[in-house]
Amino acid sequence: MPAFDGATEWLNSGPLGPAELRGQVVLVNFWTWTCINWLRQEPYVRAWSQAYRNDGLIVIGVHTPEFSFEHDVHGVRLANRERAIDYPVVVDNDYEVWNAFANHYWPALYFVDRDGIIRDQHFGEGRYETSERVIQRLLGVEREAVPVEGVGVEAAADWDNLATPETYLGFGRGAHRSDEPSERLLLNSWALAGEWTIGPENVVLERAGGSLAFRFHARDAHLVLSPGARGPIPFRVRVDGEAPGPSHGVDVDEAGDGVLGNGRMYQLVRAHDTVRDRTVEITFLEPGAEAYSFTFG
Numbered sequence: 613m614p615a616f617d618g619a620t621e622w623l624n625s626g627p628l629g630p631a632e633l634r635g636q637v638v639l640v641n642f643w644t645w646t647c648i649n650w651l652r653q654e655p656y657v658r659a660w661s662q663a664y665r666n667d668g669l670i671v672i673g674v675h676t677p678e679f680s681f682e683h684d685v686h687g688v689r690l691a692n693r694e695r696a697i698d699y700p701v702v703v704d705n706d707y708e709v710w711n712a713f714a715n716h717y718w719p720a721l722y723f724v725d726r727d728g729i730i731r732d733q734h735f736g737e738g739r740y741e742t743s744e745r746v747i748q749r750l751l752g753v754e755r756e757a758v759p760v761e762g763v764g765v766e767a768a769a770d771w772d773n774l775a776t777p778e779t780y781l782g783f784g785r786g787a788h789r790s791d792e793p794s795e796r797l798l799l800n801s802w803a804l805a806g807e808w809t810i811g812p813e814n815v816v817l818e819r820a821g822g823s824l825a826f827r828f829h830a831r832d833a834h835l836v837l838s839p840g841a842r843g844p845i846p847f848r849v850r851v852d853g854e855a856p857g858p859s860h861g862v863d864v865d866e867a868g869d870g871v872l873g874n875g876r877m878y879q880l881v882r883a884h885d886t887v888r889d890r891t892v893e894i895t896f897l898e899p900g901a902e903a904y905s906f907t908f909g
Contacts, residue, residue, distance in 0.1 A: 613724045618708020625700035637750045638724040639671045644678045645691035646836045646877045648907040650719040655762040661699045663758045667751045673701040676710045681838045681875040769909035773887035775829035780905045782813040794825035802826040817901045825893040830908035838875030842900035845872040858884040
């Protein structure tokens with residue numbers, strides 16, 4: 613296993629090197645706090661850490677930022693508190709640990725035996741039962757799998773009804789932007805209204821009242837947002853032109869009102885009825901909102 617020498621900072625623990633990890637089974641989890649795939653995986657990693665730590669398992673989270681605002685260590689600490697993460701976390705702002713592992717994915721799991729050899733790896737969500745069996749085999753234990761059920765944004769996606777992919781908004785990786793008004797968007801396309809600046813990784817609202825719309829097919833709709841240098845920014849969400857009602861996400865009330873506080877992923881919609889094509893539109897009542905990517909579940 614590569615060393616963690618390039619860590620910017622350690623949270624929940626002092627630095628862990630070969631001496632501290634000798635004889636331990638280690639699960640290394642690469643993550644970034646806005647990633648919906650990591651958020652849905654995290655309940656399992658958290659449960660494994662708690663269930664097997666007395667058997668010799670050490671989970672080490674490696675936070676490698678995807679977006680520029682995720683370099684803020686305060687945001688990593690906040691994510692630790694919100695997700696009840698008590699295992700060691702490496703802050704990898706310079707991608708030193710990422711590159712040492714030759715990693716390319718969020719989330720990623722590396723399963724390391726007591727001799728420090730990587731015995732298995734898994735990228736993305738899923739394969740939870742197999743992953744837990746790998747942990748048990750490396751520890752030399754055998755028992756029933758730990759029961760896990762994610763809630764809120766950690767709930768498993770409705771894969772059978774998920775027909776819209778993750779979509780980035782900046783010109784560096786953005787796609788499917790339309791010039792049509794929100795009511796005429798085609799499925800899996802998005803549009804801006806108002807005065808926006810399109811940057812390499814985000815779109816930034818320059819004047820209050822601008823909106824962002826997306827035509828999607830999924831149970832859940834999320835948007836990665838940051839207020840930039842500004843304070844809290846109120847916003848309003850509409851689904852097919854109406855308040856979301858019982859289909860509001862965890863960051864919006866039934867009237868469609870929400871507040872952009874810290875930079876993170878915001879859940880705008882969780883459909884309470886049959887999943888179908890819908891258009892979500894978010895309007896910001898103050899300038900300065902930065903939008904990075906839509907994800908779905």
